[in-house]
Amino acid sequence: MRQRLAELRGPAAPVPLDARALAALAANPGCHRRALLDGAGVDKGALARALGAPAAFGQSQFAFVRGHSFEARVKADGGAELIRLLHERLADGTPVPGPDDVDVPDLSAAGPEGRTARTALALREATAAGRWALLDHPLLALTVGGTPAYLEPDAVVVHPDGGWTVVEIKSFAMIDGAADSAKVGAAARQAAVYVLALEGVAEHAAEHAAVRHRALLVCPRNFSNVPAAALVDVRKQLSTTRRQLARLTQVADLAAALPEGTTFDLCLADDGRTATRPEKELAAAVDAVAAAYAPECLAACELAFHCRARAREADAVQALGRAVRSELGSLTTVESVLAAARGEAGDPGDPTVAALRRAQALRAEALAGAACR
Template sequence: MTANPSCDRRALLDAAGIDKDAIAAHLGLPRPLRKSQLALDYGIAFERQVTRQEEGALVPLLRQALGLALPAASYKDINSVGSDSTSPMGLRHTHTSSLILSAARHQSEPYTLLDHPVLTLNVAGQQAYLEPDVIAFHHDDIFHIVEIKSFPVIHGQPDPVKVTAALTQAAAYVLAMRELLAGFPPDRVSDTVILINPRNFSRHPTATRYNAAPQIRHLSRHLARLRRMPDLLDTLPAGTTCDLVPGPDAVPTRPRDEVIAALATMQPHYVPTCRNHCDLAAYCRTEARNRDSIGALGPAVRDDLAGIDTITAALNLADGHMRPTADRTDVTHALRHAQRIHDELRNDNT
């Protein structure tokens, strides 16, 4: 949901608790790109390295990112509540709430790091548990979300797509913290988020602060929209269902055409990054291409070609088959320039 909050289809499927992986398997779709086990292991090892108390890497990183004269900070791993990380979410959430509230009420040390907090967020009227791999850092009456990510910052430049995804995720934690601290001013939870990443090609961590306010606003708007789930449901024809009608052997018996017809009633918002997180990505990508949608090429292209809705229109403007209207003159110049460069490169190669 945080990766593509504009997608009504995903919102409806999530709100109804539909097993998207089962739909994808029934439709014979290829699975989305998953992180390799090697990459997952690397991420876990990096996080452990940063949070390992003996090495004390976190406090200097926060000092660097926030410009604090921070002597030390108390560290609490909420995963350690109960038996282990498999303890009930409710128990860990209760423990998280009491630690965060006592920090907010100045009943604990002024500098407190809370690792693996379990938070809740109101999603479409339901309390959803969030189990972030983040640290809530409390200092001088302000909480900051600190997120450890294993993608590198190379010569000061992280991958912007990954940064945006991380900030959108962090925005959910900021909003969840603000829900927990209802009654306190919202700015007790900062819009400034700290990402800790490996520097260059090493495992040496570096911390960078980011303003996550745009992502927080964006996600708030979509959550507010989800709270109006009845409005979204009203857009569906009566009797719409994604039930796969499993037989006695648990194999779905519902004809594929019917499942596809049910999906077609829900408005998608396909973007190329869907391939990283949604089981229905292959289906939605084909659908977006068949609809000739410019959005299928990603948000950067969609923004660059604002006002042009279809790939065919963009191509026709580029090769002169379509005359631009006054509001499309600039973008048509840019398209024709790109077309000339493309043609020159192709001629050079032949």
């Protein structure tokens, strides 16, 4: 499988999977295109630019600096404030831990393999000690498609009872105790990836080590720089992530189904010189893999603009959103939906068609009443 995926990618170094990429895969499990490109390590950003449909990702410099400043404040004083926030949300009746009650182990080591090994050792030692411990930016490894993906959560807290809690520190505001649901959902999916990786470490740790399925989300309170926190249940996202990663092991089947000669390599050999592969050829290769576009992809995938253009060209209803697509059943194009609503096509006994015609009749009635006024 690795050889075939390497052939699809070309000589370029594979782009490693991170927690954001894995969370995005879990958010759209039906997209074969993303699964194959991520499994092959293709640089989707460079591919999107070559297709003439680049997507801008990343934070502004101001947001980046603000986020780092906020994270430093949350972790100040040896993580005492962070542990206090977690303890406050647990409300388990135990004494509030002070700065001297929290251990902060040194996680420095050479290379990703060394850092993951040092993180695993620190987790085992902290669990055995039976004290609060804060692991600042630990490094975890998760095997994806036969290769390790290295993941770096903001923090992991070890409880005195042996529980491990993932901490996600975000710069979006928590106003009156609530934050934007879409952003919270994205944070929960990312935390679920870390929980899954931690579970692999816990299997080889002390018997009483247990990864908690509620992550601590820390955000600025209202419009200040004061931290507020909430525990987010990630069990649903964890289940989805497991299914999607299991599906990634079948990427070889997706690659085998591609036409002979398909490649996502941006360059081609031309008399000993490197030339850019024609956009038409790259587009044909990308379009040979089925996509599951939805407007939510615009915030999570570098190829979203290309996929959106293709969905619009095909008049596909998924361009209107997953909720709309799921409601329309066998009607897959906008024109077929409009024709069904007008009574020009569709089975009148189909509940979807009947609902569309009823909606069309109500609209016509409302417009006629407005015209009379």
